[in-house]
Amino acid sequence: MAALSDQLVAIAILVYLVAMICHAAEYALAPAPARKAAPERELVGAATGAGGVAGEPPVATPVAPRGPSPAIRIAGRLAVVVTVLATLVHGAATVTRGIAAERMPWGNMYEFVLTLSFVGVVGWLVLLWRHPEVRKLGLFVTLVMVLLLAVAELVLYVEVVPLMPALQSYWFQIHVSTVVFASGLFLLGVVPALTYLMRAGYEDGRRSFPYTLARRLPAAASLERLTFGLHAFAFPLFTFGVIAGAVWAEAAWGRPWGWDPKETWSFISWVIYAGYLHARATPSVKRNVVVWIAVFGFATMLMNLFGVNMFFEGLHSYADID
Structure with a gap:
């Protein structure tokens, strides 16, 4: 089971990569929406044969906007299907790791990253099912999945070992499962936060990278509400x-x-996220500042996950890596 889990993780990385390429194709080929919504119009002349009446001003009739080409739509749908397939493989890798260890797969940093990334991508699929208009965020979500699983496999990987005595408690399931679930949602939440900052810069008229990368994303206000x-x-x-x-x-x-x-x-992460929610409820705080607080909060979560486990000694040092 441990070997099967390792193989499934490698397969999941490759399938997420394929999904990311499909999302990139849809993202790159789709026409960018205009910065200011203004329907194209064609003038119908007042001359005879143009449908007008002599002496009256021309009539402006709206021209229907062109939708995405069939190839672009296929790429977007294929990206979602491949992401679902990658998620199933990812979930199977997590389950088989737990079966091999004969416990919940949260005993070290490798297993923690494997599980929280799974929670994040499942949350993404639920979000996509309820709000299909956010599909273009899939490019960034699948990129995060590829990077996280690659780091887990190449840097954090450890063999299956029994749970250390300090963790052998029913509180292991209660405490760690809740933190894993919350961390997965924070991981998902930082994606619209970062894309909001890019999209808001683009809507403000900035044309340098990375702001132009966001010209095909949903409106900044929608991304901020999602965050x-x-x-x-x-x-x-x-x-x-x-x-x-x-x-x-x-x-x-x-x-x-x-x-x-x-x-x-x-505690630092908790204070920052509490500050984010407080700032979000305060009308005088600019939305850019509010979202930057959320991004900074996730940076402290990364510090807690990687930095504390790898560079500090303490009662919670369960990374088990050399």
């Missing part, structure tokens, strides 16, 4: 996960909080 919705859903789950961790620490180590590096960075 808020994902973070508003993830934050209470993350809060519960932090509280559950404190309860588990009290039972395991005799104290609920000891400013261990991971506890400290979890």
Whole structure:
């Protein structure tokens, strides 16, 4: 089962890569919408034979906008189908890893990344099912999946080992599952956050890279609302996960909080995300500033996941990598 899981992860990376190429084809070939919505019009003359009446001004009739070509539509639909296939392979890799370990697959950093990325892509497919208009974000979502799984496989990979004694508790399922789920949603939420910053710059008239990359994305206001919705859903789950961790620490180590590096960075992330939600509810704070807070919050999550596990010693150092 462990070998099968490893093979499935490699296959999932390749299938996500194919999905990313299909999304890139749709994204690159689709016509960019005009910055200012103004329907094209053709003038119908007032002369005889033009449908007008002599002496009256010309009549402006709207011209129907051209839709995407069949090839572009096929590329977009194929990208979604391939993403679903990659997600199924990804999920099978996660399940077989858990079967091989005879426990939930969250015992080290490799397994944590494998699971949270799966949660993120499943959340993306649910979001896409409810809001098909955000499909072009799939280019960035699949890129994130390829990068995360590649880093997990090439840098973080460890052999299946038994769960260390400190983690052998029913709180393992409660605390870690909640944090994994919230982290996956934060991972998904940072995609519209970053694309919002690019799209907002493009709508403000900036033409340098990366702003021109966003000219085919949904409107900035829609991306900002999507960012808020994902973070508003993830934050209470993350809060519960932090509280559950404190309860588990009290039972395991005799104290609920000891400013261990991971506890400290979890608190920093919690404060920043709370600040994001507060700033989002404050009309005087500009939307660009609000979204940058969300991006900074995810940067602290990455620090907590990679930096703390790899460069700090503490009670939560479960990376198990050399």
